[in-house]
Amino acid sequence: MSWEVVIGLEVHAQVNTNTKAFCGCSTTFGATPNTQTCPVCLGMPGQLPVLNREVARKVALTGMAIEGNINALSKFDRKNYFYPDLPKGYQITQLFLPIVQKGLVHIQDKHGNEKSVRIHQIHIEEDAGKSMHENSEFVSHIDLNRSGIPLMEIVSEPDMYSADEAVAYLKSLHQLLKFLNTSNADMEKGQFRCDANVSVRRKGEPLGTRAEIKNINSFRFVKQAIEYETQRQIELIEDGGTVVQETRLWDSVKNESRSMRGKEEAHDYRYFPEPDLPPLKLSDEELAEIRASMPELPHQMHTRFVSDYGLSHYDAEVLSTSRDLAAYYEALVQAHPKDPKQAANWLANELLARLKEINTEIADSPVSASDLASLLARISDNTISGKIAKDVLDDMLKSGDAVDAIIERKGLKQITDSSAIDDMIQGVMDANPAQLEQYRGGKDRLFGFFVGQVMKVTKGKANPKMVNQRLKEMLKG
Amino acid sequence: MPFSNLEELQQRMQSGESNAVAIARSYMMRIQEQNANINAFVHLDQDSVIAQAQASDEHRKQHGARLLEGLPIAIKDIFCTRGENTTCCSNILKGFVPAYDAEVIRRLREAGAVLLGKTNMDEFAMGSSNETSAFGPVKNPWDTDRIPGGSSGGSAAAVAAGFAPAALGTDTGGSIRQPASLCGLVGLKPTYGSISRRGIIAFASSLDQAGPMTRTVTDNARLMSVMAGQDAGDSTSMPVPHANTWLDACGKTDMKGLKIGRPKEYFIEGIDPEVRQRIEDALAQCEALGAEIVDISLPHTKHATAAYYVIAPSEASANLSRYDGVRYGHRTEDPANLDDLYSISRDEGFGEEVKRRILTGAFALSSGYYEAYYTKAQKVRTLIRQDFEKAFEQVDIIATPASPITAFKIGEKTNDPLTMYLADIFTIALNLAGLPGMSQPCGLANGLPVGLQWIAPAWQEGTIYNAASAYESATTWHTQTPEVKS
The missing domain is CATH 1.10.10.410 (Arc Repressor Mutant, subunit A)
Known part of the structure; x- marks a missing residue:
C-alpha cells in the first residue's frame, strides 16, 4: 500500500488595523524597539484590555469570505505561560467560543481540479513581543512593540494530501486576505506565519500520529518542511519505529526539522475565560454592515473577467492574483475599452515581465494604467506597430516620458501614406x-x-x- | 476633630473655620504620633499631601468647592497613584511607582479630594485579617491585640483610629465589609461594574470592586457618587443608574413599607451569640422603624466559600503572572537561568498566602481538573445568583451579619487558613452574584464592633442608602469611637 500524507495548517495572520488589539498603540512595523508601547501592552499592574472593534470587524469579514459561521457572540480566554516577551504571563485568545467557526477555502489540486479545504475556526488573539538573543550569550533583549498586535489564527481541518496542496491552500488564503484588506500578509514582516500538522498513513487507514512543525514562514519552506517531515515519518515507520506526537522546529538554513518538545513536555496552558473582557457581541446591523463592505473576491473577479472581457481562464487567473493588479487592469480597460484581450496581453505579458526585471510591484509601476492605455491607443490608430510599441514601452519605463513624446523624439510614427x-x-x-x-x-x-x-x-x-x-x-x- | 466625618469637615472649611491644609496637617500629626501602634499607613508623602491641600484651598478660593474639596481620603495600597509608591503590600512590588492614576483616583482628584497616603492591606488583598502584608499586621484600634479584618484592614483601622475621615478599599470576597464591620465603620461594596477597576491592582477580576469606607452613610454616598461611573478603559464597567439620587437617598428616617429579608442560612450555628443578638436587635429596630421582616432562604449559601476559593485563586493565578521579575518589581540577584529568574524572584517576592492561592488556582485550572473545579464553581456561582434573584422577588433588601465573629486576636488563625477563610462566609456570596452590600455599625459585642450587612439587588445602592440612613438616624452606634493610645 502506498503512503499518504495528511496535512492541517494553522496560519497566524496579522490583522491590519492601525492600532493594537487591546490598547491604542500604533502597529507600524519597524519602529525603534519599545517605542510603540503603553502600560496596557507592557502588562503594568492594574491595566485592562479594551477590544479594538475594528479587529473583530475585519476577522468577521474574513469569516464571511470563507463562508464560515460568524458567532454573534464570541468569548475571550486566557492562555497562560511564562515567557519574557509575554508581559502579562498570559495571552488573550479565543478558545471556547471563537468568532468564526467552519468555512471553506477553495484551491486546485495537482490535477487542476477544484477542491475545498475546510476551515475549523478563525479566532482573534494578541501577538507576543519579540525576544532577541543574537548580540550576547548572557543578555537577551525584548522588544514589546509587537506585544498586543492583533492576529487572526486560521485553523484548517486536515484536508490536504500533499505539500503542493498545502502551498496552494496557503497561496489562496494569502491572496484572499489581501483582497479583503484584512491582513497585509507580508511574510517577510512576519504578518503571515504558518505551523503545519503533518501525519502519514497508508491509504485508507485512519489518521496517523501527527507532528506539529513550527516556524515555517515562506511558501517554499512550507513545501520543504512538509516534504521533509513526510519522508522522516515514512522512513521511521518503515524502519519499525513509531511517530511520536511532538512539536518540531523547522530550520530553513539546514533544511531539516528538529524536536522542540514532546507530548510529555507539552505546556498546560490552563485556559480559562478572560474576566476582563465581556463577550464580543456583533449586532445584526453591524454584521450586515460588515457583509456589505465585502469586496469582490478573487474567484468572482476571475469569472467576471472571463465573461465581461472575454479573457482566457489563464489571463483571468493571472490578472486576479492581486487586488492591485486587477485594479490596474480595470483602469487600463476603462481608458482603452477597444480591445480588453489585447490590454490583458500587454499587461500580463509585456508590462509585468518588465516590472519583474526591475523588481517592482504593479502598484509602484512607473507606467500607469493611463500611460499604457495611450500606448495601446497608438497601436489601434496605426500610429505605431505592435513591434515598435514594445520599444516604446521600454523607453517609457526608462525615461518616464509620455508615449507621444517618445514617438516624436524617436521618429517612430508609422508610415500610412x-x-x-x-x-x-x-x-x-x-x-x-x-x-x-x-x-x-x-x-x-x-x-x-x-x-x-x-x-x-x-x-x-x-x-x-x-x-x-x-x-x-x-x-x- | 480626628473623628469628624466628611460632612463636618466640609462645613468647617466652608465656614472658613478651617482649611484643607490645616485639616491635612492635623491628620498627619496624629498619624505620625500613633501610626506605629496601628500600622495603618505604609506610605505617606507629607509634602505631596500639603501640596494637594494647598491646591485645593486655592481652588476653593478661585472657583468654589467641588464635591470632595479639601477632604483627606486614605487610599488602600492597591490603587495605583501616579508618582507614588504602590505595592499591594507585597515585596514583589516594593519600590514600584506607577506612571498613572487609577481611574477612581483620577475621579477623586478631580473632585478636589486630598489623597492622604497609602494604607496597609493583606498582600494582594488576599486575607481576612491584614496579617499577610509585607509591612506587618495592622492592629485594630478597638483592641490593638486584635486584627482589624482584611484585606482593607489598613483603611478600616485608619478611619477607626481617627487618622482619616474616610478611606478607599476594595472588596473581592468581603474585604471592605468585613473590616468595616470589625472596626465599626460604614463600608460599601457596590454592584460589580459600578466603579472602574482600571489602575486597581487585580486580584480576581470578576469579583473585585472598589468602594468607600466612612463613618456615616451620607459620607459613603458622597464618596460613591464621585467614584461610580462607566469608564471606557474598563470593559466590565457599566453605566450606573441613579447615582445622582444616592445623596438624597440618605435623608430617610423611617423604613415604612420596606420588606427586609432575613435569610436563615446567615443565622446559623457557629455565629457568635453576642453578634447574633446585635443583629436581632438591629432587625427589631428596623421593625420599629416600619419595616417588615420576612424569613427567606438562600439555599446555596453553604457552597459559596468553596466556589469562591476556586474562582478567585484561578483568576489570581493568571493576574499575578505579570510579576515575573522581568520588567518591574523584585528580581532575584544573579539567577542561573530564565527558570530561576522566574521561580526565585517569585518565591522571594510573594508571601505564603499569595503562593498558596496561586498554586490553588493553577491547580484548579490545570488540564484534567478544570471541569471538576472551575466549571463546577461557575455553576455554583449561577445558582447563588439565582438564589438572590428569587429572594428579591419577595423582599426589597436583605439583612445579615457582616461577619460571624468580632475581631479575633492577631496570630489566632494564621496557621489555619481554612478557619480563616470562614471569616468571609457572609460576605462572599455577594461578590459571586455581583450584588451591592454594605456593613454598618450596629453595636458592640464583647466590647468590639459588630456590623449589620445590607444586600440589595444589582444597581439598587439607593435602597441600601435608604435603609442604612434610616437605621443610622435612629441609633448612635456610628458615633462610637475607640480610645487610641499613643
Whole structure:
C-alpha cells in the first residue's frame, strides 16, 4: 500500500488595523524597539484590555469570505505561560467560543481540479513581543512593540494530501486576505506565519500520529518542511519505529526539522475565560454592515473577467492574483475599452515581465494604467506597430516620458501614406529583379522576403497591414 | 476633630473655620504620633499631601468647592497613584511607582479630594485579617491585640483610629465589609461594574470592586457618587443608574413599607451569640422603624466559600503572572537561568498566602481538573445568583451579619487558613452574584464592633442608602469611637 500524507495548517495572520488589539498603540512595523508601547501592552499592574472593534470587524469579514459561521457572540480566554516577551504571563485568545467557526477555502489540486479545504475556526488573539538573543550569550533583549498586535489564527481541518496542496491552500488564503484588506500578509514582516500538522498513513487507514512543525514562514519552506517531515515519518515507520506526537522546529538554513518538545513536555496552558473582557457581541446591523463592505473576491473577479472581457481562464487567473493588479487592469480597460484581450496581453505579458526585471510591484509601476492605455491607443490608430510599441514601452519605463513624446523624439510614427508605401515597394521590386521573377514564377514563399525588405527600408515604420496588402497587388504585376 | 466625618469637615472649611491644609496637617500629626501602634499607613508623602491641600484651598478660593474639596481620603495600597509608591503590600512590588492614576483616583482628584497616603492591606488583598502584608499586621484600634479584618484592614483601622475621615478599599470576597464591620465603620461594596477597576491592582477580576469606607452613610454616598461611573478603559464597567439620587437617598428616617429579608442560612450555628443578638436587635429596630421582616432562604449559601476559593485563586493565578521579575518589581540577584529568574524572584517576592492561592488556582485550572473545579464553581456561582434573584422577588433588601465573629486576636488563625477563610462566609456570596452590600455599625459585642450587612439587588445602592440612613438616624452606634493610645 502506498503512503499518504495528511496535512492541517494553522496560519497566524496579522490583522491590519492601525492600532493594537487591546490598547491604542500604533502597529507600524519597524519602529525603534519599545517605542510603540503603553502600560496596557507592557502588562503594568492594574491595566485592562479594551477590544479594538475594528479587529473583530475585519476577522468577521474574513469569516464571511470563507463562508464560515460568524458567532454573534464570541468569548475571550486566557492562555497562560511564562515567557519574557509575554508581559502579562498570559495571552488573550479565543478558545471556547471563537468568532468564526467552519468555512471553506477553495484551491486546485495537482490535477487542476477544484477542491475545498475546510476551515475549523478563525479566532482573534494578541501577538507576543519579540525576544532577541543574537548580540550576547548572557543578555537577551525584548522588544514589546509587537506585544498586543492583533492576529487572526486560521485553523484548517486536515484536508490536504500533499505539500503542493498545502502551498496552494496557503497561496489562496494569502491572496484572499489581501483582497479583503484584512491582513497585509507580508511574510517577510512576519504578518503571515504558518505551523503545519503533518501525519502519514497508508491509504485508507485512519489518521496517523501527527507532528506539529513550527516556524515555517515562506511558501517554499512550507513545501520543504512538509516534504521533509513526510519522508522522516515514512522512513521511521518503515524502519519499525513509531511517530511520536511532538512539536518540531523547522530550520530553513539546514533544511531539516528538529524536536522542540514532546507530548510529555507539552505546556498546560490552563485556559480559562478572560474576566476582563465581556463577550464580543456583533449586532445584526453591524454584521450586515460588515457583509456589505465585502469586496469582490478573487474567484468572482476571475469569472467576471472571463465573461465581461472575454479573457482566457489563464489571463483571468493571472490578472486576479492581486487586488492591485486587477485594479490596474480595470483602469487600463476603462481608458482603452477597444480591445480588453489585447490590454490583458500587454499587461500580463509585456508590462509585468518588465516590472519583474526591475523588481517592482504593479502598484509602484512607473507606467500607469493611463500611460499604457495611450500606448495601446497608438497601436489601434496605426500610429505605431505592435513591434515598435514594445520599444516604446521600454523607453517609457526608462525615461518616464509620455508615449507621444517618445514617438516624436524617436521618429517612430508609422508610415500610412499609401503612395509613399507604393514608392518604397516599387523601389524594393526594382532592386531585386531576380527574386521578383522567381516570385512571379510561382515561388510564393518569397513574399516574406519582400515584406522584410520593405520593413528594412522603412526601419519597421511602415504599416504592416498596408505593406502586406499593397505588396500582394504590386507583386502580381 | 480626628473623628469628624466628611460632612463636618466640609462645613468647617466652608465656614472658613478651617482649611484643607490645616485639616491635612492635623491628620498627619496624629498619624505620625500613633501610626506605629496601628500600622495603618505604609506610605505617606507629607509634602505631596500639603501640596494637594494647598491646591485645593486655592481652588476653593478661585472657583468654589467641588464635591470632595479639601477632604483627606486614605487610599488602600492597591490603587495605583501616579508618582507614588504602590505595592499591594507585597515585596514583589516594593519600590514600584506607577506612571498613572487609577481611574477612581483620577475621579477623586478631580473632585478636589486630598489623597492622604497609602494604607496597609493583606498582600494582594488576599486575607481576612491584614496579617499577610509585607509591612506587618495592622492592629485594630478597638483592641490593638486584635486584627482589624482584611484585606482593607489598613483603611478600616485608619478611619477607626481617627487618622482619616474616610478611606478607599476594595472588596473581592468581603474585604471592605468585613473590616468595616470589625472596626465599626460604614463600608460599601457596590454592584460589580459600578466603579472602574482600571489602575486597581487585580486580584480576581470578576469579583473585585472598589468602594468607600466612612463613618456615616451620607459620607459613603458622597464618596460613591464621585467614584461610580462607566469608564471606557474598563470593559466590565457599566453605566450606573441613579447615582445622582444616592445623596438624597440618605435623608430617610423611617423604613415604612420596606420588606427586609432575613435569610436563615446567615443565622446559623457557629455565629457568635453576642453578634447574633446585635443583629436581632438591629432587625427589631428596623421593625420599629416600619419595616417588615420576612424569613427567606438562600439555599446555596453553604457552597459559596468553596466556589469562591476556586474562582478567585484561578483568576489570581493568571493576574499575578505579570510579576515575573522581568520588567518591574523584585528580581532575584544573579539567577542561573530564565527558570530561576522566574521561580526565585517569585518565591522571594510573594508571601505564603499569595503562593498558596496561586498554586490553588493553577491547580484548579490545570488540564484534567478544570471541569471538576472551575466549571463546577461557575455553576455554583449561577445558582447563588439565582438564589438572590428569587429572594428579591419577595423582599426589597436583605439583612445579615457582616461577619460571624468580632475581631479575633492577631496570630489566632494564621496557621489555619481554612478557619480563616470562614471569616468571609457572609460576605462572599455577594461578590459571586455581583450584588451591592454594605456593613454598618450596629453595636458592640464583647466590647468590639459588630456590623449589620445590607444586600440589595444589582444597581439598587439607593435602597441600601435608604435603609442604612434610616437605621443610622435612629441609633448612635456610628458615633462610637475607640480610645487610641499613643
